[in-house]
Amino acid sequence: MSSSSKRAVPSVFSHRKLDTHKGDYGHIFILAGSRGFTGAAILCANSAMRTGAGLVTLGIPESQYSIVAKRVSVEVMTKPLPETKEKTLSFAAYKKIFDFAKKADVLAMGPGLSRNPSTQRLVRKIISTIDKPMVIDADGLNALAGSLDISRRTNDERRRTTILTPHLAEFSRLIGKPVTYIQKNREKLAKKIASDYNIILVLKGHKTIVVSPDKKVYINTTGNPGMATAGSGDVLTGMIAALLGQGLNGFEAARIGVFLHGLAGDLAAKEKTQAGMIASDIIDKIPAAIKKSG
Numbered sequence: 687m688s689s690s691s692k693r694a695v696p697s698v699f700s701h702r703k704l705d706t707h708k709g710d711y712g713h714i715f716i717l718a719g720s721r722g723f724t725g726a727a728i729l730c731a732n733s734a735m736r737t738g739a740g741l742v743t744l745g746i747p748e749s750q751y752s753i754v755a756k757r758v759s760v761e762v763m764t765k766p767l768p769e770t771k772e773k774t775l776s777f778a779a780y781k782k783i784f785d786f787a788k789k790a791d792v793l794a795m796g797p798g799l800s801r802n803p804s805t806q807r808l809v810r811k812i813i814s815t816i817d818k819p820m821v822i823d824a825d826g827l828n829a830l831a832g833s834l835d836i837s838r839r840t841n842d843e844r845r846r847t848t849i850l851t852p853h854l855a856e857f858s859r860l861i862g863k864p865v866t867y868i869q870k871n872r873e874k875l876a877k878k879i880a881s882d883y884n885i886i887l888v889l890k891g892h893k894t895i896v897v898s899p900d901k902k903v904y905i906n907t908t909g910n911p912g913m914a915t916a917g918s919g920d921v922l923t924g925m926i927a928a929l930l931g932q933g934l935n936g937f938e939a940a941r942i943g944v945f946l947h948g949l950a951g952d953l954a955a956k957e958k959t960q961a962g963m964i965a966s967d968i969i970d971k972i973p974a975a976i977k978k979s980g
Contacts, residue, residue, distance in 0.1 A: 698932055698942065699738055699976050711740030712931020715790035716924070717783065717812075717826075718797040719746045720805070721773030724753050726798030726824070726920045729965050731762045733924030734794070736972040737946070739931050742924075743790070745783060749773050774800040777808045784816060793818045794927035796826025797920040805829070813837055819847040819930050823923040827852050831859040838883040847936035851888040851923060877901045886936040888926070890919060894944050898937040906941075908948025912960030913968065921968050922947045950975040 714734045719727030724746070731744045742762045746754050747769035755764055765786065767779040787793055793816060799805050809829035813820065814836050822830070822837075827850060830837065837848055850860075858865045861879060868875055873895055880887040880897040889895045896904040926943035930936065953974050954967035 698929065698934060699980075708740035711738055712791045712928065712933075713741040713743065713789060714739045714792050714794060714924075714927045714931050715743050715745065715787055715818075716797075716927070717745045717767075717775065717793070717795035718799060718920075719744075719750055719754065720775070720798055720800040720802070721747070721750060723798030723800065724750050724757070725917060727754060728758045729917045729920040729969065730794065730797045730924040730927075732759045732966075733921040733969050733972065734928040734931075735759055735761050735924075736969050737925045737928035737943070737976075739928035742928075743786070745775070745779075745786070747773050747775055770802055770804050772800070772802055774802040774805045775808055777804045777811070780808055780811055783808075783812060787816050787818055790818060792821065792927050792931040794821040794823075794923055796823035797923055799825035799829075801825055801828055810836055813848075814839070817846055819849075819936065821849045821851065821923055821927045821930065823851045823919060824856070827856045827860060832862070834860060834879075834883050837885060847886065847930070848884075849886045849888060849926060849930070849936055849940050851890060851919065851926065851940075853890045853919065857889055873897075873903065873905075877903065886940050888922075888940050888944060890922070894948070896937065896940045896944055902937060904937075904941045904944075906944045906948055908945055909951050910948075910955050910960055912955045912958075912963045913948070913951040915964055917965030918947075918951070918968060921965050925972070946972065946975045946979060949979060953978070 734742045745765045748766035751766040768776045770776045806829035876889045876897045884899045887897045894906040929939035950968045950971040953971040954963045
């Protein structure tokens with residue numbers, strides 16, 4: 687991160703006014719998790735709290751409520767929602783999600799959602815109808831494969847901020863290009879997709895690229911191979927959503943989120959080693975990363 691970018695990090699977190707309250711720091715509504723994948727939801731919610739979100743509500747399939755409630759940070763609120771017979775979020779949950787989203791400042795979705803057809807239909811409906819800043823990852827991205835125009839139309843009509851955070855395989859499915867081709871043309875393709883679809887794109891990997899619709903580019907330099915571990919991307923989704931909820935524009939939220947995520951990973955690796963670290967270790971180091979970046 688450039689020196690000017692690094693100086694922008696502490697201004698988000700320090701010197702909170704004395705007369706503020708939790709509502710001033712964003713209410714993040716997360717849609718995540720399914721049977722066997724509750725950990726993704728928990729990591730996303732916990733990381734949002736650790737990155738300064740004032741409120742976090744986690745929407746989950748109703749049968750998974752007891753599992754999540756026992757493991758998620760006690761500060762996180764949970765909202766059981768209608769589910770499919772496979773224990774994933776059902777399209778029948780749409781009305782409850784639409785109504786609750788009115789109370790939220792940012793919507794994050796995707797971690798652990800599954801590729802169930804009803805769930806994917808729900809994701810596409812949410813993207814096309816709910817007018818809130820969004821961070822979309824994992825199975826949220828898989829639901830958009832071949833349907834990115836849904837996001838473009840909504841973003842154009844409503845000037846909504848939408849941040850997509852694919853790794854190479856997810857990006858390959860989104861745009862229908864082989865991973866090998868993407869690896870050779872990462873920045874060029876990232877700029878084209880961000881511009882064509884009016885999104886902020888976070889293309890994850892070694893030296894993660896963040897690109898805005900006007901082709902502004904940030905290439906990250908923090909992070910290490912130990913972060914190639916289950917749940918690391920779920921942590922990043924929560925971090926970016928939290929920053930968006932605290933009033934940063936989409937590009938800044940993505941850029942600072944990526945930087946802090948990598949820095950927290952570097953701090954975790956020093957203590958746990960790259961081989962021994964896990965995604966929850968990254969969350970544990972978020973406060974230290976915020977402090978160090980100042």
